[in-house]
Structure formats: structure tokens, C-alpha cells
Amino acid sequence: NAGVTQTPKFQVLKTGQSMTLQCAQDMNHEYMSWYRQDPGMGLRLIHYSVGAGITDQGEVPNGYNVSRSTTEDFPLRLLSAAPSQTSVYFCASTFDRASGEQYFGPGTRLTVT
Amino acid sequence: AQSVTQLGSHVSVSEGALVLLRCNYSSSVPPYLFWYVQYPNQGLQLLLKYTTGATLVKGINGFEAEFKKSETSFHLTKPSAHMSDAAEYFCAVSGLSGSARQLTFGSGTQLTVLP
Numbered sequence: 555n556a557g558v559t560q561t562p563k564f565q566v567l568k569t570g571q572s573m574t575l576q577c578a579q580d581m582n583h584e585y586m587s588w589y590r591q592d593p594g595m596g597l598r599l600i601h602y603s604v605g606a607g608i609t610d611q612g613e614v615p616n617g618y619n620v621s622r623s624t625t626e627d628f629p630l631r632l633l634s635a636a637p638s639q640t641s642v643y644f645c646a647s648t649f650d651r652a653s654g655e656q657y658f659g660p661g662t663r664l665t666v667t
Numbered sequence: 668a669q670s671v672t673q674l675g676s677h678v679s680v681s682e683g684a685l686v687l688l689r690c691n692y693s694s695s696v697p698p699y700l701f702w703y704v705q706y707p708n709q710g711l712q713l714l715l716k717y718t719t720g721a722t723l724v725k726g727i728n729g730f731e732a733e734f735k736k737s738e739t740s741f742h743l744t745k746p747s748a749h750m751s752d753a754a755e756y757f758c759a760v761s762g763l764s765g766s767a768r769q770l771t772f773g774s775g776t777q778l779t780v781l782p
Contacts, residue, residue: 654761654768
């Protein structure tokens with residue numbers, strides 16, 4: 555298994571540009587999540603999905619959209635990038651639904667200028 | 668709702684010394700607790716977790732943590748630090764959010780190991 559994969563690894567955007575961060579998992583996990591990591595703030599939940607076709611907002615959803623058309627893929631869209639969205643983004647899938655244990659991808663480092 | 672507080676954003680220890688990283692939590696339901704480690708430019712890797720049963724849990728790389736309900740704590744320890752332990756450590760609590768259990772993370776503790 556490849557586990558959780560994320561592309562790209564690095565990205566630089568100009569303010570106002572849009573882009574999609576890709577996330578895929580090959581473990582047939584139903585639950586997937588997106589987090590952003592900022593210095594001194596830990597990881598904050600952006601959006602999550604409990605299965606294909608079902609998504610919900612986390613703690614910091616503004617400026618981000620998600621969709622879940624398949625079990626494997628959970629892309630995160632930035633519609634109009636802002637410097638405040640400069641961060642490291644992690645995708646995760648839930649390994650154990652009973653406990654909430656999650657398996658993380660390697661991350662995407664995004665800079666918005 | 669749940670929350671996690673990690674005391675000390677930076678901890679330095681000498682190689683061979685005891686490692687103690689502190690984590691306190693709050694949760695409205697019986698908590699499931701986790702410690703994750705993040706090495707530079709990598710994702711998060713599970714060190715250990717507490718769900719039910721024995722309150723002293725052992726993880727990878729010689730780390731262990733003890734769940735103390737009365738103190739709402741889940742401190743991470745390792746008897747003897749190694750240079751390879753230098754990383755950022757995150758404590759997390761799992762709580763119900765709608766129909767799913769979601770993780771709430773602390774702000775992290777950067778561990779430096781001095782030679």
C-alpha cells in the first residue's frame with residue numbers, strides 16, 4: 555500500500571490564484587480529513603469526510619472547498635488564495651474509526667505571495 | 668468539545684537524559700489520547716495511543732505515556748534520550764464531531780537533544 559499520498563509537495567501561488575491540493579489513499583478508509591499546520595498552533599481541522607459524497611466543515615473551513623466523489627480521493631480547493639493561507643497542509647485518513655486514530659500524508663507546503 | 672494543552676513549546680535535554688513532555692486534556696466524553704511525532708519536513712507518525720485498558724501505554728522508539736484521569740494528563744516519557752529523538756511532538760485527543768471521531772491537537776513541543 556502507498557498509504558496516504560499528497561501532491562504537490564511544494565507550491566507557490568500569487569494572491570487570488572486558485573489551486574487544488576490532491577490527496578489519495580489506497581487503504582479503503584471511509585473517513586478522511588484535511589488539516590493545516592502553522593507554527594505554534596498545532597494542526598487545525600479544515601474539512602473532513604465520512605464517506606463518498608459526504609463532507610463537513612472543521613475548525614477553519616473559510617477559503618477552502620472539498621468534495622469526495624470516490625473513497626480514494628479527497629481534494630482540497632483554494633478558490634482565491636490569500637497570504638493567510640500560507641501553511642503546511644496535511645491530509646489524513648482514519649485508520650481506526652472507533653478511536654479516531656489517523657494516518658497522515660507527507661504534507662504540501664504552500665506559500666501565497 | 669475537547670482541547671489539549673502542551674506545556675513547553677521547546678524542551679531541551681542532554682543525550683541519555685530523561686525525556687518528559689507534558690500534555691493535559693479536557694474532554695466531555697471518555698477520551699482517546701494520542702502522541703504523534705513529526706520529523707523535519709515529514710508528516711505525522713503515531714508514537715502511541717490510549718483507548719481503554721491499561722493506563723500505561725508503550726509506543727515505538729522506547730517512548731511511553733501514562734493516562735491519569737484524576738489529573739487529566741497524558742505525559743510522554745523516555746528514560747534515555749537519543750539524538751534521533753529530536754523532533755516535534757504532538758499530543759491529541761479524540762472526540763465526537765457529528766458522526767465521526769476527530770482529533771484535536773495540542774500546539775506541539777519541539778524536542779532538542781544536546782550532545
